[in-house]
Amino acid sequence: NAMFSWQRTAYHFQPEKNWMNDPDGPLFHKGWYHLFYQYNPDSAVWGNITWGHAVSTDLIHWLYLPFAMVPDHWYDINGVWTGSATLLPDGQIMMLYTGSTNESVQVQNLAYPANLSDPLLIDWVKYPNNPVITPPNGTETDEFRDPTTAWMGPDGTWRITIGSRHNKSVGISLVYQTSNFTTYELLEGVLHAVPGTGMWECVDFYPVAINGSTGLDTSAHGAGIKHVLKASLDDTKRDHYAIGVYDPVTDKWTPDNPKEDVGIGLQVDYGRYYASKTFYDQNTQRRILWGWINETDTETDDLDKGWASVQTIPRKVLYDNKTGTNILQWPVEEIESLRLRSTAFTEIVVGPGSVVPLDIGQATQLDIFAEFEIEIISETKHEKYGCSGGAVDRSALGPFGLLVVADQTLSELTPIFFRPVNTTEGIVETYFCADETRFVSQIDLLNSITEKILIYAHSIYELVYGVFGVAPPWEVGW
Numbered sequence: 001n002a003m004f005s006w007q008r009t010a011y012h013f014q015p016e017k018n019w020m021n022d023p024d025g026p027l028f029h030k031g032w033y034h035l036f037y038q039y040n041p042d043s044a045v046w047g048n049i050t051w052g053h054a055v056s057t058d059l060i061h062w063l064y065l066p067f068a069m070v071p072d073h074w075y076d077i078n079g080v081w082t083g084s085a086t087l088l089p090d091g092q093i094m095m096l097y098t099g100s101t102n103e104s105v106q107v108q109n110l111a112y113p114a115n116l117s118d119p120l121l122i123d124w125v126k127y128p129n130n131p132v133i134t135p136p137n138g139t140e141t142d143e144f145r146d147p148t149t150a151w152m153g154p155d156g157t158w159r160i161t162i163g164s165r166h167n168k169s170v171g172i173s174l175v176y177q178t179s180n181f182t183t184y185e186l187l188e189g190v191l192h193a194v195p196g197t198g199m200w201e202c203v204d205f206y207p208v209a210i211n212g213s214t215g216l217d218t219s220a221h222g223a224g225i226k227h228v229l230k231a232s233l234d235d236t237k238r239d240h241y242a243i244g245v246y247d248p249v250t251d252k253w254t255p256d257n258p259k260e261d262v263g264i265g266l267q268v269d270y271g272r273y274y275a276s277k278t279f280y281d282q283n284t285q286r287r288i289l290w291g292w293i294n295e296t297d298t299e300t301d302d303l304d305k306g307w308a309s310v311q312t313i314p315r316k317v318l319y320d321n322k323t324g325t326n327i328l329q330w331p332v333e334e335i336e337s338l339r340l341r342s343t344a345f346t347e348i349v350v351g352p353g354s355v356v357p358l359d360i361g362q363a364t365q366l367d368i369f370a371e372f373e374i375e376i377i378s379e380t381k382h383e384k385y386g387c388s389g390g391a392v393d394r395s396a397l398g399p400f401g402l403l404v405v406a407d408q409t410l411s412e413l414t415p416i417f418f419r420p421v422n423t424t425e426g427i428v429e430t431y432f433c434a435d436e437t438r439f440v441s442q443i444d445l446l447n448s449i450t451e452k453i454l455i456y457a458h459s460i461y462e463l464v465y466g467v468f469g470v471a472p473p474w475e476v477g478w
């Protein structure tokens, strides 16, 4: 683009150039957080998938390291695809990943650090007898990928789960048992299956403490613990999760609410967000969630600008013991180190249909912390769920929120808004959304909804225009 130089992020992780997708094998080792990621060394579009590698001491500032793994064996020559790390009690690190073979069959492979005493884990060794798992009977050879972190069962052996699809459209997660990470046994049945959800990619499975206090090691089970099951739906490119109960003896997981099962209920994020993966940070007792913010630009633009997509800011995940139905996500507190100066506004009253401008002065990057209180609770009326109606589609209690990257005439703007809705059960549920229908193409706005608040823009636009109440005045002619 001749007029605007393509801007890169300042806060979010992205490689120096080229294509990136899923986060892989996150872990903490000897003082360093490690992030691996799906990477194309040659271009800004998907292909030649290799494991990029970066390290950080604070989850915010990253150093690029040499590639951890490249496609160089028959069992991964078509791509070193997504995988997960398991830290063993004796300090070993087992990395399981999907390889796309010379015949494009999806197999699971094992790799480990060449030198565990290297805090940077620069060199990785692929197990000589790879693959360690091949697609079982009844599974399509190209629908069997993305092994999870292993957890230890009460019998002292490990389990992993791998997403797939059965009977045309049933999304499933298979469970394998192992004691040595080199030989595996497929357990009978599945961890869970949901009809109509299609192929499950990047399954994530982890325990959460019901009292919501700290993160839990992936092997934790027993009283006071529930389990989150997350699948990335290949059909819709959305990350869905549900909370339920895992039986470590039968290796089956049951959702608390079958109506809100995996893939038909909650999403991890309602914006551009995919292939998310958690890890247990043994250093701070947190469970940390990574997610890929997939690109909204066209392929042509990606090639033009030389890069595509970013990772989310890592988020701390806890069970929400207030609702008992959701997980709580919060950007890791280390992000506060990036805040250089701030402008605070308090007690702002935003009447229905009004916009209150906020003068934040000059800035090129911004992190917004906003708290809203609803004063008038109007009567229940027909409610639409979700974000799809945009900022002009009113519900009884909203929407309200912030206008960002707007021009002075408000002909271009992006509402970032909250939409509380009355459910049929009489509960108010709030969706956090962004409306991109008046989005300005020359601006890079992050597309994970929960991170819309991190914004960077060309200077002719206001990073923040103001706050707005229900029935926004720019609705006319929208």
Ligand code: DQQ
Residues within 6 Å of the ligand: 021, 022, 038, 049, 081, 082, 098, 145, 146, 201, 202, 232, 274, 275
């Ligand atoms: N991306 C990887 C796969 C995974 C998909 C390939 C999800 O392993 O299923 O780059 O984005």
